Amino acid sequence: DQQVKQNSPSLSVQEGRISILNCDYTNSMFDYFLWYKKYPAEGPTFLISISSIKDKNEDGRFTVFLNKSAKHLSLHIVPSQPGDSAVYFCAASGEAGGSEKLVFGKGMKLTVNP
Amino acid sequence: NAGVTQTPKFRILKIGQSMTLQCTQDMNHNYMYWYRQDPGMGLKLIYYSVGAGITDKGEVPNGYNVSRSTTEDFPLRLELAAPSQTSVYFCASKRSSYNSPLHFGNGTRLTVT
Numbered sequence: 001d002q003q004v005k006q007n008s009p010s011l012s013v014q015e016g017r018i019s020i021l022n023c024d025y026t027n028s029m030f031d032y033f034l035w036y037k038k039y040p041a042e043g044p045t046f047l048i049s050i051s052s053i054k055d056k057n058e059d060g061r062f063t064v065f066l067n068k069s070a071k072h073l074s075l076h077i078v079p080s081q082p083g084d085s086a087v088y089f090c091a092a093s094g095e096a097g098g099s100e101k102l103v104f105g106k107g108m109k110l111t112v113n114p
Numbered sequence: 115n116a117g118v119t120q121t122p123k124f125r126i127l128k129i130g131q132s133m134t135l136q137c138t139q140d141m142n143h144n145y146m147y148w149y150r151q152d153p154g155m156g157l158k159l160i161y162y163s164v165g166a167g168i169t170d171k172g173e174v175p176n177g178y179n180v181s182r183s184t185t186e187d188f189p190l191r192l193e194l195a196a197p198s199q200t201s202v203y204f205c206a207s208k209r210s211s212y213n214s215p216l217h218f219g220n221g222t223r224l225t226v227t
Binding site for chain 1 (some may be wrong): 118145147149154155156157158159162172204206208212213215216217218219220221
């Protein structure tokens, strides 16, 4: 039973264009969502997050959109750069004040071509 | 700050052997976690700890044990290694405030043959 789903395993875009990474979730108790980026042979690094009280959060070239009614979030990267090539994980949690265990999607490999 | 440090980086075990994966953090984080990542899969939580002396099971705890005697260290023990435990193991930590992100180590790649 996958609570966080990243249905597309890979995406390839041209440098300078927009990258859109999608994520769906099934647990309506989730109220905090994060995106992590992972390079080969390294651990995941935190990229951006959004609380369920918002529908958009922006940080430089990265914007995360949340559609609670559709249980869907997306990460937009504009403009995409070759250094953005990595695996991106969507994650969610829903235990306010608790241990805050994150549930991760399977990841999506983004390739940005020069 | 070194952040989260995991040792070893790589290890090959024979079936039935045991080993301890080490994890230490220097950020004074109360919360620590062990995840495993299998090929093509997301990260699955093995065990976590909300402070020294407190540990709890995650989604896939079978075959593993943990201890948390200090804030800094959170070792993961495999007692009887099995091929199903071949994976990449990530340790992570975070501040105890709600909605603070996880900080990950660089992982231990374990092969059991």
